[in-house]
Amino acid sequence: MAYGAPRKSLGQHFLTDRNILGAIADAAEVGPGDTVIEVGPGRGALTAVLAERAQRVIAVELDGALARSLAVAAPSNVEVMEADARAVDPAALLGGCAPYKMLGNLPYYAAMPILRRFLEAECRPERAAVLVQREVAEQMCAKPGSMSMVSLAVQLYGSARIARIVRSGSFTPPPKVTSAVVAITLHDGLVEGVDDAERFFVLARAGFSAPRKQLRNALSGGLKVAPDEVEQLLKTAGIEASRRAQTLSMADWASLYAAWRSA
Numbered sequence: 001m002a003y004g005a006p007r008k009s010l011g012q013h014f015l016t017d018r019n020i021l022g023a024i025a026d027a028a029e030v031g032p033g034d035t036v037i038e039v040g041p042g043r044g045a046l047t048a049v050l051a052e053r054a055q056r057v058i059a060v061e062l063d064g065a066l067a068r069s070l071a072v073a074a075p076s077n078v079e080v081m082e083a084d085a086r087a088v089d090p091a092a093l094l095g096g097c098a099p100y101k102m103l104g105n106l107p108y109y110a111a112m113p114i115l116r117r118f119l120e121a122e123c124r125p126e127r128a129a130v131l132v133q134r135e136v137a138e139q140m141c142a143k144p145g146s147m148s149m150v151s152l153a154v155q156l157y158g159s160a161r162i163a164r165i166v167r168s169g170s171f172t173p174p175p176k177v178t179s180a181v182v183a184i185t186l187h188d189g190l191v192e193g194v195d196d197a198e199r200f201f202v203l204a205r206a207g208f209s210a211p212r213k214q215l216r217n218a219l220s221g222g223l224k225v226a227p228d229e230v231e232q233l234l235k236t237a238g239i240e241a242s243r244r245a246q247t248l249s250m251a252d253w254a255s256l257y258a259a260w261r262s263a
Helices: 018-027 045-053 065-075 090-094 108-119 134-140 150-153 197-207 217-223 229-239 250-262
Strands: 035-039 058-062 080-081 099-107 127-133 157-168 179-186
Touching: 018 045, 018 127, 018 157, 018 250, 035 045, 035 090, 045 058, 045 080, 045 099, 058 065, 058 099, 080 099, 090 197, 108 127, 108 134, 108 150, 127 134, 127 157, 127 197, 134 150, 134 157, 134 179, 150 157, 150 197, 150 217, 197 217, 197 250, 229 250
Parallel strands: 035 058, 035 099, 058 080, 099 127
Antiparallel strands: 127 179, 157 179
16 A cells, blocks of 8 residues: 655654564563554554454554555554544543553654553553653663653553664664663552652652752752751651652652652
8 A cells, every 4th residue: 555755743754674563562462362552553564463463453643644544454453543642542442441552653752742641541551562762761761870750750650671672774764863662561550659640740840850959959949848848758768868869769759759748
């Protein structure tokens, strides 16, 4: 089937390397009986791999021309939806919340908004595997010492790892950056010790409001509370006041959140 030229305005870089397509499906452990929501199917290369492995594939495509072309050529177990993945409701796509996996070659400019849409939904996936810019992948999977708000936005909901590095030659047209496949295994809820994501991010944003400052000063400014109150919070959480936000683990953040909630 003939397709139009990739649209630069939509950040379209179509993945053509079958080994990488298989690696994305492997990263989410897609198998018989699975329902998959695929974001950004483009010309359907990954869609075809998923259709071979899964019972049901729901492909969400923003580009209307691509969505219509894919709908004509798609296997019988594939449903194509023309929609912006940054605004979709997973439960509505599924016809009612049910177990599913989320995969996709995400446009670089919208990767985190799309991923957060699914991670923060009431109907979250069991697993996710997304292809993103390598630098973003490294932030998503960061360890203490290199943590950021991107790290927390993912690791609050699940454990993340880089499953595969992907060179630019695997795409048409080739992007100017290296990409990576990130595999995410979702927790049953939020990370242990956190009961409210919205409130957690109020605390996290305060901590990262001045990342070069010690937590004592960053949290004091970000939360608008006295430094001695922050010192007591950190002491209760077992965290040195001289540390910086990027050095905290998810367990540290959960301890700090618990201390803050009970203060």
